[in-house]
Amino acid sequence: MVEQFSNTQPIYLQLVQRICRQIVxxxxxxxxxxxxxxxxxxxxxxxxxxxxxxxxxxxxMKIVESRRGQGIYVTEDSSRLALMREQLKEEQITRFADEMNELGYSEEEIVAGVKAFLESKSK
Incomplete structure (x- = not known):
C-alpha cells in the first residue's frame, strides 16, 4: 500500500510526523x-x-537510537517520549486555535465548542 503525501511539506518530514504519532x-x-x-x-x-x-x-530528535548491526529502536527514555507527546499536543492545539481565530471565533466560543464536542463524544 503506497501512502499519500501532501505537496506542502517534504515527504521525509511527513514520515517523521507519522512515526511520532504512531509512537504517541x-x-x-x-x-x-x-x-x-x-x-x-x-x-x-x-x-x-x-x-x-x-x-x-x-x-x-532522540526519538530513536541506532544500534550498530541490529537496527533502529524506539527510545525507552520515557521523559523524552513524554516531551514529544506534549509537543505534538501543543502543535495541534495551536493549529486549531489559530484556525478558529482566523474564522472569527472568540476564545469563549472556542472553549464552549470544544466542551460541547467532548460531551457529545462521551455519550
Whole structure:
C-alpha cells in the first residue's frame, strides 16, 4: 500500500510526523525495533534514501537510537517520549486555535465548542 503525501511539506518530514504519532498512540512501543530502511521504503512507497533521512531526523530528535548491526529502536527514555507527546499536543492545539481565530471565533466560543464536542463524544 503506497501512502499519500501532501505537496506542502517534504515527504521525509511527513514520515517523521507519522512515526511520532504512531509512537504517541502506542502503535509502536518504547524499545521496539523499527522495520528496516528497505521495508519502510516499500510500505510508504518512497526511496530508501528518504527513509534513511527519516531515521536520521528521528535519531537527531532522540526519538530513536541506532544500534550498530541490529537496527533502529524506539527510545525507552520515557521523559523524552513524554516531551514529544506534549509537543505534538501543543502543535495541534495551536493549529486549531489559530484556525478558529482566523474564522472569527472568540476564545469563549472556542472553549464552549470544544466542551460541547467532548460531551457529545462521551455519550
Amino acid at each position: 498512540r502506542r502503535e509502536v512501543q518504547p524499545g521496539e525495533k523499527l522495520p528496516s530502511v528497505r521495508d519502510l521504503a516499500v510500505v510508504y512507497g518512497v526511496n530508501p534514501n528518504t527513509v534513511q533521512r527519516v531515521n536520521m531526523e528521528l535519531e537527531r
